[in-house]
Amino acid sequence: MYPDKHKEIVTSLMEGKFITVEDFLFETIKKNEDFYINFFETSFGFEVIGNHNFYYLVSGETNENTSRDISIFFSILCYELDKDGKNFLEELNYTEFYIDDILEYFKNSSWLDVIKANKQLNTDDSLKRHIGTMVKRNIAVKQGNDRYSFTKAHKLFIDFAKDLIKDDKNESIA
Structure with missing residues (x-):
């Protein structure tokens, strides 16, 4: 049963x-x-x-890059929100984002090298498709009228980014 x-x-x-x-x-x-x-x-x-x-x-056998691309997406978005004087954790938890605002953050990002090197993020269309993938995976929710919010699942990717930063700092000190 x-x-x-x-x-x-x-x-x-x-x-x-x-x-x-x-x-x-x-x-x-x-x-x-x-x-x-x-x-x-x-x-x-x-x-x-x-x-x-x-x-x-x-799964230990997977070789998909979507999780990596989602982590990069959140890393860049959080960096740009922080640079814009916003509390990125509050924004991700409680704000609806217009797609045009997200596209603008990525167009004006200081991480353009990373964005251009990533096929999921390097054009407006690919970034929109990537957000669509996040909707399919229940990481983002389409609210209508080109507005999106993020589910609690975003925390996995934020925590992953934090762990990478800690590991990078520990390697620099060692």
Whole structure:
């Protein structure tokens, strides 16, 4: 006997989606966390990662670059928001962003070398498609009229960037 909404949970996670605390599926996974940890490990060799904000899958065999590109996206956006005098964590948690504002941040960024080298971020169209990918993965939500907000899943990528900075600083000191 599988938990309620099992097929939806498996389909969502296998499609690379984050199931966030706002999603009705979150409670089912949380109540059955041990089951899902064992299910995905036994069935697919995947690891279920979860916290009080979201669940997602990890596979040691993947070679996809989307997570890297999302991390770069958030790193640049946060840098530009901070440079603009805004608290980037508050902005990501509580603000809706117009697509034109995001495009403008990237066009005027001091990280143009990184942006131009990344196929997901180097043109307006590719950046729009990249944001669409984040919507499909439940990292961003389209609010309508070219406005987007970010789900709690953005925290994974912010934490990843923080860890990279710490590692880089530790290597510089050593």
